[in-house]
Structure formats: structure tokens, C-alpha cells
Amino acid sequence: MNPIPVESLHKTLSDQSLQTAIYDSTARLMLKRRNAVTPVPEFQELRSQANRIKQHAIENLDYYLEQLEQNVMRRGGKVVWARDAAEAVGFVRTLCKDKGVRRIVKSKSMTTEEIELNHELEKDRIDVVETDLGEYILQLANEKPYHIVAPALHKTRFDVADIFTKELGVEREEVIEKQTMIARRVLREKFLTAEMGITGANYLIADSGAVVLVENEGNARLSSSAPRIQIAVAGIEKVIPRAQDLVTFLKVLGRSATGQPLTVYTSFLSGPRRPGEIDGPEEFYLLLLDNGRTKVLADKNKRQSLYCIRCGACLNHCPVYRKIGGHNYPWVYSGPIGAILSPQFHGVTQNPWLPFASSLCGACGEVCPVKIEIPKILLELRSDITKAQSTAGGGGLERFAFRLFAFVMRRPGLYRFLTGLAPRMFPGKQGEWLRDVPSWMKWGPVTGWLSQRDLPPPPEQNFREMWRVRQRQSRPERQRQSSEVR
Amino acid sequence: MPRRVSLFVTCIGDQLFPHAGIAVAEVLEGLGYQVDFPEAQTCCGQPAFNSGFRDEARAVADHFLKVFEKADYIVVPSGSCGSMIGHHYAELFEDDPAKLKACHELEHRVWEFSKFLLEVAQVEDVGARFPHKVTYHDSCHALRELGVKSGPRRLLSQVRDLEFVEMDAAEECCGFGGTFSVKFAEISGGMAGAKIASLQKTGAEYVISIDSSCLMQLQGRILRLGMPMKTLHLAEVLASR
Amino acid sequence: MSREAVLHKVRTALGRAPGQSPGEPPAVRIRILKIGIEQRIQQFREAIEKLNGKAYQADSKLDARAYAERLLAGKRGVASSAPFLMECGIPSISGVVSGLTDRLALREACATCDIGITSADYALADTGTLVMLSSAEEARMISLLPPCHLAVVPRERLLTGLDELLDLLPVPSDRSSSMVLVTGPSRTADIEQILVRGVHGPGEIHVVWV
Numbered sequence: 002m003n004p005i006p007v008e009s010l011h012k013t014l015s016d017q018s019l020q021t022a023i024y025d026s027t028a029r030l031m032l033k034r035r036n037a038v039t040p041v042p043e044f045q046e047l048r049s050q051a052n053r054i055k056q057h058a059i060e061n062l063d064y065y066l067e068q069l070e071q072n073v074m075r076r077g078g079k080v081v082w083a084r085d086a087a088e089a090v091g092f093v094r095t096l097c098k099d100k101g102v103r104r105i106v107k108s109k110s111m112t113t114e115e116i117e118l119n120h121e122l123e124k125d126r127i128d129v130v131e132t133d134l135g136e137y138i139l140q141l142a143n144e145k146p147y148h149i150v151a152p153a154l155h156k157t158r159f160d161v162a163d164i165f166t167k168e169l170g171v172e173r174e175e176v177i178e179k180q181t182m183i184a185r186r187v188l189r190e191k192f193l194t195a196e197m198g199i200t201g202a203n204y205l206i207a208d209s210g211a212v213v214l215v216e217n218e219g220n221a222r223l224s225s226s227a228p229r230i231q232i233a234v235a236g237i238e239k240v241i242p243r244a245q246d247l248v249t250f251l252k253v254l255g256r257s258a259t260g261q262p263l264t265v266y267t268s269f270l271s272g273p274r275r276p277g278e279i280d281g282p283e284e285f286y287l288l289l290l291d292n293g294r295t296k297v298l299a300d301k302n303k304r305q306s307l308y309c310i311r312c313g314a315c316l317n318h319c320p321v322y323r324k325i326g327g328h329n330y331p332w333v334y335s336g337p338i339g340a341i342l343s344p345q346f347h348g349v350t351q352n353p354w355l356p357f358a359s360s361l362c363g364a365c366g367e368v369c370p371v372k373i374e375i376p377k378i379l380l381e382l383r384s385d386i387t388k389a390q391s392t393a394g395g396g397g398l399e400r401f402a403f404r405l406f407a408f409v410m411r412r413p414g415l416y417r418f419l420t421g422l423a424p425r426m427f428p429g430k431q432g433e434w435l436r437d438v439p440s441w442m443k444w445g446p447v448t449g450w451l452s453q454r455d456l457p458p459p460p461e462q463n464f465r466e467m468w469r470v471r472q473r474q475s476r477p478e479r480q481r482q483s484s485e486v487r
Numbered sequence: 488m489p490r491r492v493s494l495f496v497t498c499i500g501d502q503l504f505p506h507a508g509i510a511v512a513e514v515l516e517g518l519g520y521q522v523d524f525p526e527a528q529t530c531c532g533q534p535a536f537n538s539g540f541r542d543e544a545r546a547v548a549d550h551f552l553k554v555f556e557k558a559d560y561i562v563v564p565s566g567s568c569g570s571m572i573g574h575h576y577a578e579l580f581e582d583d584p585a586k587l588k589a590c591h592e593l594e595h596r597v598w599e600f601s602k603f604l605l606e607v608a609q610v611e612d613v614g615a616r617f618p619h620k621v622t623y624h625d626s627c628h629a630l631r632e633l634g635v636k637s638g639p640r641r642l643l644s645q646v647r648d649l650e651f652v653e654m655d656a657a658e659e660c661c662g663f664g665g666t667f668s669v670k671f672a673e674i675s676g677g678m679a680g681a682k683i684a685s686l687q688k689t690g691a692e693y694v695i696s697i698d699s700s701c702l703m704q705l706q707g708r709i710l711r712l713g714m715p716m717k718t719l720h721l722a723e724v725l726a727s728r
Numbered sequence: 729m730s731r732e733a734v735l736h737k738v739r740t741a742l743g744r745a746p747g748q749s750p751g752e753p754p755a756v757r758i759r760i761l762k763i764g765i766e767q768r769i770q771q772f773r774e775a776i777e778k779l780n781g782k783a784y785q786a787d788s789k790l791d792a793r794a795y796a797e798r799l800l801a802g803k804r805g806v807a808s809s810a811p812f813l814m815e816c817g818i819p820s821i822s823g824v825v826s827g828l829t830d831r832l833a834l835r836e837a838c839a840t841c842d843i844g845i846t847s848a849d850y851a852l853a854d855t856g857t858l859v860m861l862s863s864a865e866e867a868r869m870i871s872l873l874p875p876c877h878l879a880v881v882p883r884e885r886l887l888t889g890l891d892e893l894l895d896l897l898p899v900p901s902d903r904s905s906s907m908v909l910v911t912g913p914s915r916t917a918d919i920e921q922i923l924v925r926g927v928h929g930p931g932e933i934h935v936v937w938v
Contacts, residue, residue: 005670005671010671010673010674011673014673014674014677020677022920024681025921026920026921029921030921047757050754050757053754054753054754057750057751057753057754058753060742060750061742061744061750061751062738062742063735063738063739063742063744063746063748064744064748064749064750065750066735066738067735072901076901076905082729082730082731082733082734082735083730083734084730084733084734088730132928133918134916134918134919134927135916135918135919138918138919151917151918151921152918153918153919156919156920157920158919158920158922161919177919177920177922177924178922178924180919181916181919181924181927184927185926185927185928188928189839189928192928193835193839206901208899209899209900209901210901211900211901217914217915217916217927218914218915218916218927218928218929219872219914219927219928219929219930220927220928222868222872222908222928222929223872223928223929226868226869226872226906227835227869237734237738242753243753243756243898244894244897244898244899244900244901245756245758245894245895245898246756247890247894248756248757248758248890248891248894249757251890252890259917262854262855263855263857263890263909263911264911265779265910265911265912265913265914265915265929266908266909266910266911266914266929267908267909267911268906268907268908268909269900269901269906269907269908269909270905270906271900271901271905271906272901272905273905274862274905274906275904275905277863277864278862278863278864278867278904278905278906279829279831279834279862279864279867279868280831280834280835280862280867280868280869281862281868281905281906285905289734291734291737295734295737295738295740295741296741298737298738298741298742299740299741304741320659320660320662320678320681321671321674321678323681324674324677324678324681325674354670357538357539357666357667357670357671358667358671358674359664359667360627360660360662360663360664360665360667360668360675360678361537361627361664361665361667362627362631362660362664363627363628363630363631363632364627364631364658364659364660366631367631380536380537380539380575382539383537383538383539384539384540384541385539386539387538387539387540388539399538399540400540403534403535403538403540403543404543406530406534406535406543406547407532407535407540407542407543407544407546407547409529410498410529410530410532410546410547410550411529411546411547411549411550413526413527413528413529416529420501420502423502434706434707434710436711445669446666446669449668449669449670449672450668450669450672450707452672452673452676453672453673453675453676453679453707453708453711454676454679454704454707454708454710454711455706455707455710455711456707457503457504457703457706457707459502459503460503460504460505460506462505463501463502463505464496464500464501464502464505464508464509465501465524465526467505467509468508468509468512468524471509471512
């Protein structure tokens with residue numbers, strides 16, 4: 002059971018330049034999304050359609066997985082099933098050994114982060130190269146992604162200059178365009194000499210046996226076309242029934258993620274290259290990963306968490322993410338989607354604070370292209386957590402406080418009595434907000450409040466008292482009085 | 488025959504911000520409504536619900552159902568309480584058909600204050616005057632669960648001598664979120680700070696919202712930062728003459 | 729076996745039996761607007777120019793060839809074996825290598841040339857997109873490795889958008905192992921959200937309509 006990472010949060014919140022980087026980047030992404038969505042009158046309808054298709058696919062997941070497998074095999078590809086990260090990684094390592102793979106180029110895949118693939122492959126002294134620019138920078142810096150879609154959101158050009166000089170031995174370069182060209186040059190050589198390319202998958206198409214890759218740089222195309230062997234690693238929840246469903250999904254994905262009607266490249270790949278085709282991989286593997294997804298699937302109310310198409314919109318709009326950034330979340334998935342997936346994959350008691358680190362503002366659910374009810378799931382998780390804590394004998398004080406709360410709130414007489422006492426006990430001057438309170442008042446919530454804000458004073462009369470006085474007056478008198486007060 | 492409405496002032500309105508509740512009554516009476524205040528009211532139960540204590544929340548909700556059983560219209564000067572009652576009560580009573588029915592039926596009778604004015608009373612101009620520069624904060628629950636966005640702005644546009652300016656971060660959360668504000672105080676304070684920076688850019692003297700909890704969060708942080716802006720509930724603006 | 733284990737877990741989670749039918753999926757949402765060819769050409773140009781790509785309306789195949797010639801002046805190009813490129817006389821332009829069928833030789837040529845020249849199987853007007861299917865005539869690398877991509881396409885292949893494409897081609901896998909939708913030049917904004925073009929794919933793209 003991990004406590005709230007107070008120190009780490011504090012560090013992030015005190016780092017002014019980091020705060021600006023996160024806030025400004027997400028603001029830009031929010032604006033891009035808005036500009037791409039506003040001119041599309043049917044956008045809300047598309048969201049509903051996307052939700053319905055995902056619901057159908059998830060509710061019938063076994064059927065579509067089997068159809069997908071059949072169709073991948075029909076096109077000359079192989080399907081590998083992995084129950085967990087160890088099995089997935091084990092497959093890749095064995096294949097590399099069998100095929101004499103010394104170098105792998107990878108395009109961005111949160112699923113491979115999830116199973117820590119790179120880390121394991123490096124043990125076999127395989128050169129695993131991230132080819133997405135943001136991921137490449139992070140790989141050199143040995144850091145985890147900060148954001149699902151914009152992994153190096155938190156890095157400035159000066160950070161990048163430092164990293165390139167140190168890790169690549171190049172002359173220091175601070176111009177972003179030139180930095181990009183350095184990466185292009187270095188990575189090109191890797192693409193053309195790698196024996197294997199590993200990608201993720203944005204969608205798995207059941208009726209086609211296809212993997213769909215969505216990107217802007219071209220590294221996914223290169224990773225899936227240049228090397229002899231291609232592996233696409235995907236969570237089982239990525240499957241959708243028909244290629245024609247892309248008409249819905251492609252329209253909501255790009256707009257939600259980066260404000261683009263379509264990303265630069267959308268690849269629809271099915272199997273190794275066919276007889277007659279000049280290039281493309283000779284071998285094609287689809288690696289299907291469970292790793293806890295079936296656990297999420299088992300909860301009827303919360304299985305909609307698996308609809309996620311990894312657009313990152315919820316992160317961009319989350320006021321909490323925009324303050325704490327991607328590294329304060331306990332897992333590779335950050336932001337609101339991370340907050341609902343982590344507890345479901347790892348158990349609610351591992352990071353019990355996580356679903357509570359939200360003001361429930363609802364911005365995430367409002368922008369989710371597949372209409373996952375994130376706030377609703379957060380609330381359910383909170384209830385699951387208090388139940389689990391109660392079973393484990395913990396969380397006693399808070400439970401007691403709320404029992405007391407309920408006890409009082411059902412008894413108006415008692416409520417009136419207790420609330421009548423409070424103003425008399427308040428230390429401050431009438432009507433003035435307090436900066437500090439005497440030590441006898443310094444308990445939990447009060448201290449928490451005062452650490453950031455002044456404390457509101459109870460008024461001279463509470464509402465009931467004012468109401469009572471008011472009701473005794475006649476109406477014209479009341480009106481005259483109140484306009485005088487103003 | 489005077490139309491009757493019942494006032495649910497919310498526990499925070501009752502104890503800390505009574506003027507907002509009084510202002511609601513004044514505005515409604517000014518429109519010819521007869522306003523009553525069921526004395527047995529306490530809280531909607533949201534603090535318990537949001538903290539994951541559904542049994543306790545249910546107990547409080549049950550009390551609310553009883554207190555307001557006979558009210559034709561229940562007016563609430565809060566979006567978060569309004570959405571708790573209108574959207575989440577049904578979740579609490581899923582397993583109790585009779586109470587569930589009562590909840591669904593209640594949903595039609597509960598009105599956030601600005602929605603009541605626009606959709607039931609069907610007025611935009613309540614004869615108010617407030618000669619100040621103001622901006623508006625979109626309280627999250629009201630915005631996203633009750634669809635309250637243009638309504639308060641329309642009401643403010645009818646207030647005489649009021650200068651309205653829109654803030655960039657109008658739809659961003661103030662950082663209150665109930666117990667979130669104390670459990671994750673530094674994040675909450677940071678969120679308020681981002682909001683206040685946007686507020687400051689407008690040059691407004693007042694930030695208005697339909698929810699006292701948001702105003703409490705913002706005012707508390709504004710004062711801590713030593714800034715001059717003030718907060719005021721929409722009802723109080725509309726009751727101003 | 730992992731396969732059986734995973735499928736079993738899925739079925740248990742969902743309360744479904746092996747072989748159980750999924751019922752009707754939600755109807756596919758395909759909406760094809762009726763837009764004339766001239767308007768489509770115009771739409772395509774607007775869309776691709778917004779992305780810093782270029783679209784040119786050639787009067788004739790000769791005019792198309794002339795455009796290509798101007799673009800290639802002094803540079804090296806690799807052309808695919810698309811029949812339409814032959815019809816336009818592209819392979820005979822000075823500096824152009826074509827007819828390469830060996831995968832590695834083709835790759836080497838693409839990696840060292842300045843311009844990759846292809847046709848396209850279809851295009852999408854509303855987004856300024858080229859649809860490239862990999863085949864014996866069109867290799868994947870030609871539109872990917874060189875820093876500039878020139879596509880010479882007959883107008884009739886320009887569709888209104890994705891809906892029309894997937895209506896025509898409901899199962900793209902039937903046609904090819906690879907269908908790529910190319911919408912403008914390669915780009916990234918990974919560093920400080922500053923836009924840079926030509927990261928891995930071509931930074932320049934020209935589409936000539938014939």
C-alpha cells in the first residue's frame with residue numbers, strides 16, 4: 002500500500018518552469034482539439050457511435066479475437082497470445098534468439114512500456130531503439146514517458162541539447178529543427194539495419210486481420226516496413242469488428258489527440274508482404290496481451306475503461322494532470338485514464354490515494370472520444386477502496402467521521418444545535434477570513450485548508466437565524482432592509 | 488395563486504454563506520414566488536458519497552427525500568448539490584425500487600437557481616443593478632452535469648451597469664472538489680492559482696459563480712495571495728439594486 | 729496453452745460460451761457526400777496546402793511530366809513501376825531511376841535519392857490524403873525514405889473522403905498487405921510543441937492531378 006507521494010508532488014508543484022511547460026503544452030493541445038472539433042457538427046454523434054462499437058466489441062471480445070486471429074493467419078501472419086508481461090517479453094526474446102536479431106527499431110507503444118519490453122531485451126544485449134522522436138529523447142535520458150501522446154512534453158530544447166550532446170557525442174545544438182534532423186540522421190541508420198521492427202497497434206481489425214497504426218513522423222511506417230520481421234504488440238481490448246468502423250474511429254482519434262482530422266500516416270497492415278509485393282516484412286507476428294485486462298473485463302460497470310483508444314485528451318483537460326504531470330502517477334498510464342486503470346489492474350489497495358486525487362470536475366469524461374464515464378468510475382473505485390480498507394481494518398478515522406456525519410445530518414435538531422455552537426467557538430474577528438488558527442483547532446482538514454487558503458469565518462447569523470428574523474418582517478420592510486445592506 | 492418554491496440552501500450555504508440563500512429568496516419573491524424553507528433540511532450527502540462512503544451518503548439522502556417529499560419546486564444555489572441530488576441519488580437507491588422511483592421523480596423537481604430562473608420562471612431580467620466589472624466562473628458540476636453555461640451569462644447581461652468580461656480559464660476547475668481540497672491541498676491550491684492568474688488578466692473586481700464552494704475556494708486563495716478580487720454568488724448579484 | 733487460457737478468462741468475465749454469436753454490431757456509419765470532381769480537386773488542394781503540401785492541376789500528361797521535370801532539375805529521383813507513371817513518361821526524365829524490383833537495391837536507391845515518385849491508388853479530397861497500396865508496382869519505401877515525395881495521379885481516383893474509400897474497399901486487406909493513408913508531409917511537435925517537418929518520412933510532398 003503506497004501513501005500519497007507528497008514529496009514528489011511537492012517537487013513538481015514547486016518547479017515553476019516545469020509547471021509552465023506542462024500547463025502551456027496541454028493548453029495548446031486543448032485548443033487544437035477545440036479547433037478541430039468545433040467545425041464538425043456531427044462530432045457528438047461520432048462519439049456515441051464510437052462508444053457503441055467499442056461496447057459491442059468488448060461485450061463480445063472472445064468472438065472478435067478469434068475472428069481477428071483467423072484473418073491474420075489467412076494473410077500469412079502469426080498470432081501469439083500472452084497471459085502476462087513475462088510471457089509477452091519471453092516470446093520476443095526467444096524469437097530474437099532464434100532469428101539472430103541484434104537490433105530492433107520500435108515505434109511508440111504504451112503497451113510495450115507496460116510490459117517493460119526494452120528493459121528486458123537490453124539484458125540480451127539487443128540494441129532496442131525508440132524511433133518516435135519524443136520517445137527517443139526519453140530513451141537517451143533514461144526516463145519514462147510524461148504523456149500518452151506527447152512523451153517528452155516536459156523537456157525543453159535546452160534539455161534536449163544536453164541529452165544529445167551527452168548521449169550522442171554531437172556538437173551542442175539548441176535549434177529544434179536541427180535537433181530533429183540529428184535524430185532523423187541517427188535513426189535512419191537504425192531503421193535500415195534493424196532485423197526486427199516492433200510497433201503497437203491503435204486498432205486491431207477483426208474482419209481484416211489487420212493492425213492499424215496512426216502517426217505523424219513516419220517511424221511506425223519505417224519500423225513496420227524496413228526490417229525483415231515485424232511484431233505488433235497490442236492489448237486484447239484494441240480489437241474492433243470491421244475496417245469500416247475506422248470511418249468513425251479515425252474521425253475522433255486525431256481530433257481528440259492533437260487536433261488533426263487525420264494524422265499524417267495511417268497504416269493498415271495485414272500480414273507479411275505478399276507474393277509480388279516488392280517490400281515489406283517477411284514475417285509478421287501479432288502479439289496479443291492480457292496482463293490484467295480480463296480482470297477489468299470482469300467488472301460490468303467498469304469494463305468500459307477498456308474502450309480507451311489512447312488519445313490523451315483526458316490528460317490534456319485534467320486540471321490535476323496539468324499540475325502534477327505524468328511522472329507522479331504510479332504506472333505508465335497517467336492522467337484520468339491512468340487513475341482508473343491502475344487500481345483495476347493492480348488492485349485498489351496498492352495506491353489507494355489515486356482515485357481520490359481528483360476534484361471530479363468531469364472535464365475528462367466530457368472530451369473522451371469513446372465516452373468512458375471516468376468520473377463515475379472514479380467514484381465507484383472510491384467506494385471499493387473504503388470497503389477494502391474497512392475489511393482490512395484500516396481507514397477507521399475517516400469512516401468514523403462520516404458515520405458521525407450521517408448521524409448528525411439525519412437529525413435536524415442535533416444538526417442545528419451543533420452548528421449553533423460553531424460560530425461561538427470561532428477565534429477570529431467578525432467577518433474576517435483567518436490566516437491562522439490556535440493550535441487546538443489545528444486538525445486534519447483545517448490544517449489542510451489553511452496550508453493553501455485563508456479560512457472563511459462563520460457569519461454573525463447563519464442562514465436559519467437570518468431566515469427567522471426575515472420571516473417576522475413584512476415583505477416591503479424586508480426589501481428595504483436588504484437594499485440598504487447592499 | 489402564488490407559486491410556491493422550497494429552498495435548499497445547502498449545508499455550506501447554511502453555515503458559511505447565508506447571504507446567497509437570502510438573495511435567492513429575495514429574487515424569487517420579487518418574481519412573485521412564495522418561498523419556504525423546510526427547517527428539517529441539513530445536507531445532500533455529497534461529502535460522504537465523494538469520499539466513497541455510500542452507506543452513509545444513502546442515509547443522508549434518505550433524509551433529504553423525506554424533507555422535500557412534498558415540495559413542488561426545490562431551488563438550490565449550487566451545481567454540485569444539484570447534480571448530487573439529480574444524478575447520483577438514483578445510484579444510491581438502485582436496489583430499492585420504491586426509493587428509486589422517488590429519486591427519479593425528485594429529479595424533475597430539483598432546480599439549480601439559474602436554471603430555475605430561465606426555464607421555470609422564464610425570466611432573464613430580474614431588475615438588478617450591479618455597477619462593477621465582473622467575470623464568471625463555470626462551476627464544474629453545473630457546467631458538465633446540468634448544462635449550465637450560457638444561462639448565468641444571459642442573466643448577468645441583463646444586470647444594469649454591470650461590465651462583463653470573459654476569462655480564458657472560465658471552464659477550468661477551481662480546485663475545490665470537496666475533501667480533495669484538503670487531502671491534496673497543494674494541488675488544489677495550485678489549481679486555484681491557475682484560475683486566479685486567468686482571473687487577474689481580466690481586470691475584473693468580482694468573480695461570480697452559482698456555487699458557494701467554488702467561491703470559498705477562490706476567495707480563500709485570493710486572500711492568501713494578498714489580491715484584491717472579490718467573489719460573489721450569482722444570486723447576490725441578481726438581488727442587488 | 730496461453731491462447732485457451734486468455735480466451736477462457738475473457739469468456740468467464742463476460743459470461744459467454746465458446747462459439748456464442750455476438751449479435752448484431754451497431755450499423756456502420758458511412759456517409760458519402762455528392763461532390764463534383766472540380767470541387768474535390770479544389771478541396772484537396774486547400775487541405776494539402778494547409779499542411780504545407782503542394783497540389784498542381786496538370787492540363788495533360790505532358791504537362792504533368794513537365795512539372796516533374798522542373799522538380800527534378802539536377803536532382804536524383806526514384807520512380808515506382810506504376811503504369812500511370814509510364815503513361816506520363818516519368819521514367820524517361822533525366823535523373824530518374826525506375827523499374828527496380830530488388831528490395832535492397834530499391835531501398836538503397838530510395839535512401840540516397842532526393843525525390844520519390846509514385847502514383848496513388850486513391851486520394852481523399854476532404855483531408856488532402858493519398859491512399860497508397862503496396863504492390864508489385866508500388867513499393868512502400870518510395871513514398872517513405874526520400875526527403876521529397878511526388879505523386880502523379882489520374883483525377884478519377886480522387887474520392888470525397890474516408891467514407892467513400894471504405895465503402896469502395898470494405899476489406900483493404902484483400903488488396904494488399906499494406907494500405908497507407910498519407911496526409912501531408914511527415915511532422916513532429918515533440919520538442920516544445922514546435923512543428924518540424926520531414927522527421928522520418930518526406931518533409932515535402934507534391935501531388936499532380938492529371
